[in-house]
Amino acid sequence: MTPFTTKTLEEALTAKLMLNFGKAPDEATDQEMMKASALVLRDVMAIRGVESHKKARREQQKQVHYLSLEFLMGRSLMKNAYNLEVLPQLKEALEHLGFKAADIFELEPDAGLGNGGLGRLAACYLDSMTTLEIPATGYSICYELGIFKQKIVEGQQVELPDDWKNLGAAWLLPKPEEAQEVRFGGTLREFWDDGHLHIVNENAITVQAIPCDMVVAGYGTKHVNTLRLWDARASHPVDMALFSRGEYLKAAEEEAMAKTIARILYPEDNHYEGKSLRLKQQYFFVSATVQSIARNHLETYGTLKNFHEKNVIQINDTHPTLVIPELMRIFIDEAGMSWDEAWDITRQSVAYTNHTVLAEALERWPQSLVETLLPRIWQIIQEISARWQKKVEEFYHDPTKTKKMAILWDGEVRMANLCIAGGIAVNGVSGLHSDILKKDVFKEACGMEPWKFQNVTNGIDHRRWLSEINPGLDGLIRDLTGGDEYLTHPAALRKLDDYADDKTVQARLAAIKRKNKEDFAAYAKKTQGVVLNPDAIFDVQVKRLHEYKRQLLNVLHIISLYQKLQEDPNAITHPHTFLFGAKAAPGYAVAKRIIRLINSLADEIDHNPICKDKLQVVFLENYRVSLAERLMPASEVSQQISTAGKEASGTGNMKFMMNGALTVGTLDGANVEMHEVLGDENMFLFGLHADEVERLKKEGYVPQRLYNRDPVLQNCLNALRKGFRDGVSYEDLYQRLLFGAGGSPADEYLLLADFASYCQAEQRMAETYGNAERWNRMSIHNIARSGIFAADRAVAEYADNIWHVPHK
Numbered sequence: 001m002t003p004f005t006t007k008t009l010e011e012a013l014t015a016k017l018m019l020n021f022g023k024a025p026d027e028a029t030d031q032e033m034m035k036a037s038a039l040v041l042r043d044v045m046a047i048r049g050v051e052s053h054k055k056a057r058r059e060q061q062k063q064v065h066y067l068s069l070e071f072l073m074g075r076s077l078m079k080n081a082y083n084l085e086v087l088p089q090l091k092e093a094l095e096h097l098g099f100k101a102a103d104i105f106e107l108e109p110d111a112g113l114g115n116g117g118l119g120r121l122a123a124c125y126l127d128s129m130t131t132l133e134i135p136a137t138g139y140s141i142c143y144e145l146g147i148f149k150q151k152i153v154e155g156q157q158v159e160l161p162d163d164w165k166n167l168g169a170a171w172l173l174p175k176p177e178e179a180q181e182v183r184f185g186g187t188l189r190e191f192w193d194d195g196h197l198h199i200v201n202e203n204a205i206t207v208q209a210i211p212c213d214m215v216v217a218g219y220g221t222k223h224v225n226t227l228r229l230w231d232a233r234a235s236h237p238v239d240m241a242l243f244s245r246g247e248y249l250k251a252a253e254e255e256a257m258a259k260t261i262a263r264i265l266y267p268e269d270n271h272y273e274g275k276s277l278r279l280k281q282q283y284f285f286v287s288a289t290v291q292s293i294a295r296n297h298l299e300t301y302g303t304l305k306n307f308h309e310k311n312v313i314q315i316n317d318t319h320p321t322l323v324i325p326e327l328m329r330i331f332i333d334e335a336g337m338s339w340d341e342a343w344d345i346t347r348q349s350v351a352y353t354n355h356t357v358l359a360e361a362l363e364r365w366p367q368s369l370v371e372t373l374l375p376r377i378w379q380i381i382q383e384i385s386a387r388w389q390k391k392v393e394e395f396y397h398d399p400t401k402t403k404k405m406a407i408l409w410d411g412e413v414r415m416a417n418l419c420i421a422g423g424i425a426v427n428g429v430s431g432l433h434s435d436i437l438k439k440d441v442f443k444e445a446c447g448m449e450p451w452k453f454q455n456v457t458n459g460i461d462h463r464r465w466l467s468e469i470n471p472g473l474d475g476l477i478r479d480l481t482g483g484d485e486y487l488t489h490p491a492a493l494r495k496l497d498d499y500a501d502d503k504t505v506q507a508r509l510a511a512i513k514r515k516n517k518e519d520f521a522a523y524a525k526k527t528q529g530v531v532l533n534p535d536a537i538f539d540v541q542v543k544r545l546h547e548y549k550r551q552l553l554n555v556l557h558i559i560s561l562y563q564k565l566q567e568d569p570n571a572i573t574h575p576h577t578f579l580f581g582a583k584a585a586p587g588y589a590v591a592k593r594i595i596r597l598i599n600s601l602a603d604e605i606d607h608n609p610i611c612k613d614k615l616q617v618v619f620l621e622n623y624r625v626s627l628a629e630r631l632m633p634a635s636e637v638s639q640q641i642s643t644a645g646k647e648a649s650g651t652g653n654m655k656f657m658m659n660g661a662l663t664v665g666t667l668d669g670a671n672v673e674m675h676e677v678l679g680d681e682n683m684f685l686f687g688l689h690a691d692e693v694e695r696l697k698k699e700g701y702v703p704q705r706l707y708n709r710d711p712v713l714q715n716c717l718n719a720l721r722k723g724f725r726d727g728v729s730y731e732d733l734y735q736r737l738l739f740g741a742g743g744s745p746a747d748e749y750l751l752l753a754d755f756a757s758y759c760q761a762e763q764r765m766a767e768t769y770g771n772a773e774r775w776n777r778m779s780i781h782n783i784a785r786s787g788i789f790a791a792d793r794a795v796a797e798y799a800d801n802i803w804h805v806p807h808k
């Protein structure tokens with residue numbers, strides 16, 4: 001299975017350096033060596049990719065196509081070496097050639113083609129699909145700039161462009177011969193021929209979509225899959241000859257479109273912006289993808305009539321919804337099918353994953369924009385909508401339900417309803433979230449077609465998020481479970497449960513965590529200049545900054561601890577370090593204010609001698625996959641404190657649990673399933689449940705009453721209002737919590753309602769930390785029971801229940 005020994009790898013690296021850069025190893029820079037390493041591994045994977053592809057064709061296997069506007073891949077060098085089982089050999093070969101392996105790995109930029117959980121999920125699933133030997137392809141856009149780099153300047157977030165392709169492109173294999181043409185705008189001309197109505201799109205702006213393929217290796221298999229990233233090029237280079245023919249302007253327009261379309265990833269997470277460039281990106285990516293799938297299918301089968309038997313398209317949220325009308329367009333306009341036949345095949349080919357119930361995240365495109373940008377797609381959506389509406393009316397005879405389920409309403413195209421109408425399956429991403437979809441958000445659709453609605457609880461690539469990044473813990477697990485079985489059978493982690501009371505195992509786990517904390521402290525010192533106390537509790541909240549995720553609740557609790565400490569310097573018995581990491585969408589003013597607040601509070605606490613060796617707050621700059629990989633193994637407390645009912649699943653929660661951190665959390669998203677396997681005794685639950693949140697909101701929630709009743713809360717809010725030693729007042733956040741602002745109600749996410757309960761949970765946590773034996777036992781149970789959150793389990797469920805494809 002292993003494609004290299006240390007020696008053959010050294011030879012391959014040397015040859016690659018000479019061929020590509022004209023240099024011997026002792027002349028090459030770290031950058032050149034990083035690229036050479038990527039190219040050597042890419043070569044092996046590309047060869048295996050050809051084999052995987054041939055096999056899928058020969059055996060006429062059903063193909064999975066995973067469409068996502070985001071793939072948050074992070075770094076690939078260590079991951080690919082790990083999956084190819086040559087990581088030790090690569091490290092050795094690099095050292096033999098005079099390089100520091102750690103420096104080479106550290107040089108690789110993150111491929112940050114995503115915002116957060118949704119994009120990272122796609123990356124984890126690609127790994128599992130490959131490891132489970134499912135013939136699958138991921139599709140996205142080859143953004144020139146990924147998610148912005150975050151700097152903190154005077155306490156505030158500053159965004160810098162993420163120019164990742166300089167080094168990151170070493171993994172990409174451009175395939176210009178497989179380019180597709182995507183059409184925008186223009187006019188439709190209809191004519192009858194041969195008894196058929198034909199529709200052609202004339203005078204359209206066309207853009208070339210060029211595939212840049214990233215090969216992905218699975219673990220313990222020679223199977224290889226591809227992530228196909230579409231880059232944009234102008235179809236007609238602008239030249240003066242066009243001028244005289246009156247085509248100059250159109251060519252210039254095409255060039256402008258091609259230049260902007262793949263330029264940048266939109267940095268909003270869980271938020272719909274409605275920008276026309278975003279719709280262009282969506283159609284560009286969808287049209288290129290569907291054309292490429294259809295072309296490959298035709299090459300193998302010579303017909304599209306069996307398309308649904310040999311292909312399934314999974315769409316990650318509604319962003320790729322246009323696959324539905326695009327498939328219809330190809331089946332009808334290009335393959336000459338009737339509407340009914342085309343609809344039958346389309347509906348059986350597409351499945352939709354919902355990722356949020358937040359109203360502000362639901363995509364509703366203006367009809368006028370769709371009509372001018374995509375005239376033929378608009379016609380098809382109108383027809384789908386009319387037929388769907390008729391079906392709904394005949395089923396319910398209820399205008400309010402017709403309105404709720406409508407695809408076109410009030411001048412908008414509702415993408416989620418289009419997905420429900422045009423797909424074979426709709427799934428939520430945790431048990432609670434899927435229940436909310438069925439009972440609330442999509443209640444009417446579920447009443448009409450209950451068989452479509454499913455749950456697949458999210459999962460993470462446990463090889464990356466445990467084995468690869470936490471070698472100490474990986475070693476302990478191998479010792480206790482008798483080898484590496486858990487890498488391909490994550491349920492084997494359960495065996496650790498038997499050692500929960502074993503003092504020597506507890507001590508080994510504690511030593512591993514201690515070492516990881518020291519390593520992280522050294523990294524934080526080197527990169528950010530902060531000094532972390534490895535004796536302190538590492539209490540961590542890292543995720544996108546969003547009001548529903550309630551970083552502000554964490555802050556309020558820290559303020560309460562700070563005030564307690566002023567009254568009684570012995571109020572904190574064990575040093576406690578709160579670590580935050582979060583990017584805010586550049587246009588999300590409140591989120592940016594919360595980042596500034598965290599930094600103001602960190603500064604205040606830093607300058608108060610009472611807090612020394614007791615309380616510390618640190619904001620970690622530029623939270624991203626490679627930072628998460630360093631942080632998870634060092635974390636002890638995982639903050640998962642969203643308002644119940646708002647976090648669809650969460651995946652950060654799973655990464656922490658797998659690395660032995662204990663959760664302080666609400667019964668939200670996948671925390672509910674964590675609680676099912678852990679029980680009350682192995683996590684620190686607090687707060688209102690999802691149904692209680694709904695009830696409280698219905699009854700009328702008045703946060704001022706809590707303010708008036710609870711002096712601790714009152715003092716915290718007053719301190720927030722006044723601000724800290726840097727002189728910045730947070731009156732605006734105070735107003736938002738007590739009275740509401742800018743159209744949002746007072747304390748929309750119920751921070752005040754959960755405050756007392758949260759403080760108690762943190763207190764239980766700190767007391768438990770004081771009992772090392774108890775803490776380590778809980779930590780072992782957490783690791784042991786985290787196997788259900790492996791992406792392998794989630795992908796197997798998709799394969800069995802939605803895609804109907806075989807897997808390893």
Ligand SMILES: *Cc1c(COP(=O)(O)O)cnc(C)c1O
Pocket residue numbers: 115116117118120542543544623624625628649650651652653655
């Ligand atoms: C896992 C991950 C997330 C998702 O975190 P949640 O806590 O589930 O929101 C976001 N960003 C990065 C970089 C991640 O690795």
